[in-house]
Amino acid sequence: MVASVSSILLQQFSGYLSTGGSNRYYIKDLTWQVKQGEHWVLLGGNGAGKSALGATLIGEAKQQSGQRHSAFNNPQLVSSDLQKQLLSANRKSDKQQKVTDILFSEPEINNDLCQQLITSLNFDALLNRNFTDLSTGETRKLLLIKALSANSDLVVLDEPFDGLDAESARQLNRLLKQLSTHTCFVFVLNRVDEIPAFVDHFAYVSKGLLQHSLAKPCAAKRADLFKLLHLEHTPITIPDSPEPTFISNANAPLVKLTDAHVRYGEQTIFENLNWTIKQHQHWQLTGKNGSGKTCLLNLITGDNPQCYNNEIEVFGFKRGTGESIWDIKQHIGYISNTLHLQYRVSISALNTVISGFFDSIGLYQQANELQMRLAKQWLALIGLSDKANCAFTQLSYGDQRLLLIVRAMVKHPALVILDEPCLGLDEANRQRVLLLIEKVCAAKTSTVIYVNHHAADAIKGVEHTLKMEDFKPTYYEQHTAHSESII
Secondary structure (H helix, E strand, O other): OOOOOOEEEEEEEEEEEEEOOOEEEEEEEEEEEEEOOOOEEEEOOOOOOHHHHHHHHOOOOEEEEEEEEEOOOOOEEEOHHHHHHHHHHHHHOOOOOEHHHHHOOOOOOOHHHHHHHHHHOOOHHHOOOEHHHOOHHHHHHHHHHHHHOOOOOEEEEEOOOOOOOHHHHHHHHHHHHHHOOOOEEEEEOOOHHHOOOOOOEEEEEEOOEEEEEEEOOOHHHHHHHHHOOOOOOOOOOOOOOOOOOOOOOOOOEEEEEEEEEEEEOOEEEEEEEEEEEEOOOOEEEEOOOOOOHHHHHHHHHOOOHHHHHOEEEEOOEEOOOOOOHHHHHOOEEEEOHHHHHHOOOOOEHHHHHHHHHOOOOOOOOOOOHHHHHHHHHHHHHOOOHHHOOOEHHHOOHHHHHHHHHHHHHOOOOOEEEEEOOOOOOOHHHHHHHHHHHHHHHHHOOOEEEEEOOOHHHOOOOOOEEEEHHHHOOOOOOOOOOOOOOOO
């Protein structure tokens, strides 16, 4: 059987995907057809195989048996794995790639459409940046612009809204709707509220198989499908704290920044920022993509070298007065997209959690009995006890995220920094993590700084907000004009 014109057919397809070298995800007996004019969404839990099926569809999997026939022109994929590959290539290269080098590297690009996408997503000012200087959301915009302007009949978008601020997400939705008249889209999504209105085919993925698929379902059938994404959670009780490592005057601030700023050359990201964080005073940090949220957090952790050009006090130390990295890091638990991309060591899931006690990427010292017991309790809390011995790099993106979240919390540090922790999590695990953060806030052993772009993910107990737009440069001009049509 051969695929009809403008379609892709996988028939009893078996093969595997390789990511990160030797790590493999196997596909077995997959039968699936996507036709021009159809728009699909793949739903399912973390580790179900959604991303693998999306990548297999466009030909990323090495075929071992079965058939794959495609009549689509130049299929494209946007995914976190693609982002990792680009970052890895830049790290290995002697010369950093500019954004323009990546964006215009393909010969098959619609230049007019590309420029319209750049304008619509407010990306003009970033074209001459180094790729590695982009924020998570800005990187996602770059990959989207490149894929959508590649004259492709089929685009697979794996969590395209992850890392985007609310306005960018709305704008992307508008762009996708316009492009859907002549481009076939397949979405891999964890949040049902992000499913574009024009999607007409729904599929539930489990154990690497299309378990249920619906074509143009009514509201009731969609609701029945969505129920598969929700799990009942038992009440959460967070594990005990080890011996506290930080004891200070309860009235003394954990962190104090005075007239803080970050500048790169002639560009000022933010300035005149004054922020005092007191113990057990939980904060939400808000701002658009590129507003400097991660830069600000890196000033606190010491991962931004400009921390020594600023007046910063952290845990009683004034930056640049002889404190060691460990003096600061031992009191911080951190999860961010950057950390996730950097955490590429093939240690076990259990050891990943244990590494949080030592703030290391990987595990290089022996855990004591208490640390081992607490790490196992946290692992059970996120439902990954059965994967304790699995290599971190061989787990799904969502399972990796869960591990890094509890890694940040395991030692009950004085300060827990959660920079978009729910990226890549399925609905059930997202609700689990939100409840977990709420419990950490209520426990009064850690102070929480929380970054997210979704109003629905607000945390009870996080009652203070810092808005990055309050500290933008006075000369900053926000681009608000968007193209009404890109077709």
